[in-house]
Amino acid sequence: MSDVNAAPAKVHVSLGARSYDILIGPGLLQRTGAEIAARLPGVRAAIVTDSNVAADHLAPLQESLAAAGVESAAITVAPGERSKSFATLEEVVSGILDARLERGDIVIPLGGGVVGDLAGFASGIVRRGMRFVQVPTSLLAQVDSSVGGKTGINTVHGKNLVGVFHQPQLVIADTAVLDTLSPREFRAGYAEVAKYGLIDRPDFFAWLEKNWQAVFAGGPERVEAIAQSCQAKADVVARDELEKGDRALLNLGHTFGHALEAATGYDSARLVHGEGVAIGMALAHRFSARLNLASVDDAERVEAHLAAVGLPTRLSHVPGGLPGAEQLLTYIAQDKKVSRGALTFILTRGVGQSFVAKDVPASEVLSFLEGALSQ
Amino acid sequence: MSDVNAAPAKVHVSLGARSYDILIGPGLLQRTGAEIAARLPGVRAAIVTDSNVAADHLAPLQESLAAAGVESAAITVAPGERSKSFATLEEVVSGILDARLERGDIVIPLGGGVVGDLAGFASGIVRRGMRFVQVPTSLLAQVDSSVGGKTGINTVHGKNLVGVFHQPQLVIADTAVLDTLSPREFRAGYAEVAKYGLIDRPDFFAWLEKNWQAVFAGGPERVEAIAQSCQAKADVVARDELEKGDRALLNLGHTFGHALEAATGYDSARLVHGEGVAIGMALAHRFSARLNLASVDDAERVEAHLAAVGLPTRLSHVPGGLPGAEQLLTYIAQDKKVSRGALTFILTRGVGQSFVAKDVPASEVLSFLEGALSQ
Numbered sequence A, B: 001m002s003d004v005n006a007a008p009a010k011v012h013v014s015l016g017a018r019s020y021d022i023l024i025g026p027g028l029l030q031r032t033g034a035e036i037a038a039r040l041p042g043v044r045a046a047i048v049t050d051s052n053v054a055a056d057h058l059a060p061l062q063e064s065l066a067a068a069g070v071e072s073a074a075i076t077v078a079p080g081e082r083s084k085s086f087a088t089l090e091e092v093v094s095g096i097l098d099a100r101l102e103r104g105d106i107v108i109p110l111g112g113g114v115v116g117d118l119a120g121f122a123s124g125i126v127r128r129g130m131r132f133v134q135v136p137t138s139l140l141a142q143v144d145s146s147v148g149g150k151t152g153i154n155t156v157h158g159k160n161l162v163g164v165f166h167q168p169q170l171v172i173a174d175t176a177v178l179d180t181l182s183p184r185e186f187r188a189g190y191a192e193v194a195k196y197g198l199i200d201r202p203d204f205f206a207w208l209e210k211n212w213q214a215v216f217a218g219g220p221e222r223v224e225a226i227a228q229s230c231q232a233k234a235d236v237v238a239r240d241e242l243e244k245g246d247r248a249l250l251n252l253g254h255t256f257g258h259a260l261e262a263a264t265g266y267d268s269a270r271l272v273h274g275e276g277v278a279i280g281m282a283l284a285h286r287f288s289a290r291l292n293l294a295s296v297d298d299a300e301r302v303e304a305h306l307a308a309v310g311l312p313t314r315l316s317h318v319p320g321g322l323p324g325a326e327q328l329l330t331y332i333a334q335d336k337k338v339s340r341g342a343l344t345f346i347l348t349r350g351v352g353q354s355f356v357a358k359d360v361p362a363s364e365v366l367s368f369l370e371g372a373l374s375q
């Protein structure tokens, strides 16, 4: 699997007319042009990337496209969550229109989840929906944000409150580009990998407990972990494309996590998405234990694994301090996974046994948060 | 039909799970709350309107909603095409989020096509798609823009280049609110009514030639003309929801029309959409005659009817002058009904016999425009 010329792993996302493949393996960036030309003959492309990713990976992608005869323009935005804004969306949309792309042409988000969400959204609204091919370059984007068609930006009201469901034509995850990702960002993405085990794949979680070092080091375990994660996500998405039911399970750890991101002003120096999710998953397991749904042992097992890979697991791990429990609850209530005023959480009966809990009383959350803030 | 308490005319838009009704009749604004409460029990609403429309029609709508127990907030934007911008979109999105509406709640665009396109788009992207109920108040919006789910805004690159397909839950067209519309705006909307006859309903066009004065005056002919128009649009939309083929017929007169709107800077003092369409339809018929597809008699018949109701039909009717033919052609090429560089036009073989013509040579268009500019 570490042979650059080996056939990539492939995961299929089954969504009827909107189905697509995810290709996973080292060195795929160099084959992106050929894969696109074979599947979407004659298209032109607008690459959207951020300046961090552009430094190492834009030129190889451009060369690969050119070699396959795919004309491309490039649009580079500032790195970081703040680019998921109306202002940057407008810039990206303008860039795509400046390139005079037509409806059948493609946008290629080359980057992490920020670029994927932003440029995926842009591709969903330019000419009321262009095609796009995700080339995720962060671990989080490869195992999560590039798969499933959720796109969007943030507003002052909260994260991802504005966007569209828009499925890509193809996802190309080059596992070798992750070598330029900072260890902190790799760990953050790993939180989402662990999440799939915690949702409903206890064997995968146990495999990760044994093999996480190899996943971090690269090689076949990395491809395996990413393919397993994509398969897990693809399964959920196929069951519930528009997040009306089951898909909510993917939000394990995210209700708390999003509140923490909002509370830290989306400042990545303090907290990145996956770190928020890691703390959120630890909290979800502890909250479930407190509600007598799961055992304290399971909560401790989860916390131990996340801590072993170097992820934060407690509110006190967030540098710079947090607002009080009341304010955190306000952030939670504004999060979009709120249905008609009742609080919806993903809770668990143990490792790999998560479920959607509706009507969780706000008072329970509040007193749990008060306790958690003092730990 | 002019009895305020009579059952409204009803047109059904058949789109599977996305089907909906259009209710048409005088006095429906006062029944909007009851219609919404009956169909969407428990929803809250954000009304989006412009200051012109708000003056006469916001309070009655708010009262109707309140009487039916539907809580509502109101967001008022500046009237005019310039509100179909990223800046105003962001304002509307913010207003909806400020009102803390959830995914199942509704946005109610109350206004002409500008408000409908803008607020429909906002409802399509807030929380990745909220529900919405169109309450069109201009003739153009009642017969065209509120039906079919096309929403969007303009950019410097052209009109409606950014948006989503997003179908409403219900359309409520109160034919009495048209009494406060300026005669100029009523005429502009009438261009779209005539369009349906010209596309594929020659009998309807002949009926309009006889009955247009009654349509302008109000009464049962007005309801009839609007219902016929909605039925015509609903038929096309049901055949081609995402504008991949047939739906392009609805663009009769629009390729020229959009170019004229762009050329006049979307300045409604100079040209409103329906006036551009009227000129565009006259040009499409004259261009078809020039290409020996249709008779000069038919082109003259169309021009005569549009002129009779007071619509402009020639390039020289646009006040303030136009750029040259080359520049107009550039606007046409940037219009989104361009497929891989070839010019696509809606041409005709005569009244009620329009068709989609692909690969119209740019040189033919150019020399036709040169001639038309001098008339």
Ligand SMILES: NC(=O)c1ccc[n+]([C@@H]2O[C@H](COP(=O)([O-])OP(=O)(O)OC[C@H]3O[C@@H](n4cnc5c(N)ncnc54)[C@H](O)[C@@H]3O)[C@@H](O)[C@H]2O)c1
Pocket (backbone or CB within 6 Å): A050, A051, A052, A053, A056, A079, A080, A081, A084, A111, A112, A113, A114, A115, A117, A137, A138, A139, A140, A141, A144, A145, A146, A147, A148, A149, A150, A151, A159, A160, A177, A178, A179, A180, A181, A182, A185, A188, A272, A273, A274
């Ligand atoms: N759409 C979805 O379904 C979904 C799911 C999960 C998360 N998300 C979103 O994803 C975002 C987080 O994604 P992320 O963690 O990838 O953030 P990100 O895009 O900000 O990437 C993290 C950092 O890594 C850099 N980077 C990315 N790839 C690199 C590489 N190969 N080499 C060097 N640097 C690289 C980026 O420039 C950035 O500084 C959040 O906005 C979140 O809301 C979306």
Ligand SMILES: NC(=O)c1ccc[n+]([C@@H]2O[C@H](COP(=O)([O-])OP(=O)(O)OC[C@H]3O[C@@H](n4cnc5c(N)ncnc54)[C@H](O)[C@@H]3O)[C@@H](O)[C@H]2O)c1
Pocket (backbone or CB within 6 Å): B050, B051, B052, B053, B056, B079, B080, B081, B084, B111, B112, B113, B114, B115, B117, B137, B138, B139, B140, B141, B144, B145, B146, B147, B148, B149, B150, B151, B152, B159, B160, B177, B178, B179, B180, B181, B182, B185, B188, B272, B273, B274
């Ligand atoms: N989505 C679609 O399928 C579609 C189709 C056709 C046109 N459109 C769009 O529709 C727009 C044009 O629509 P429009 O002509 O309704 O423009 P508009 O919304 O600007 O309305 C025209 C004017 O009439 C005023 N007005 C509306 N209703 C009134 C009433 N009852 N009383 C008094 N004043 C009233 C408005 O304030 C405005 O000044 C364009 O932006 C066009 O692109 C969209």
Ligand SMILES: [Zn+2]
Pocket (backbone or CB within 6 Å): A144, A192, A254, A273, A277
């Ligand atoms: Zn996540």
Ligand SMILES: [Zn+2]
Pocket (backbone or CB within 6 Å): B144, B192, B254, B273, B277
């Ligand atoms: Zn029109």
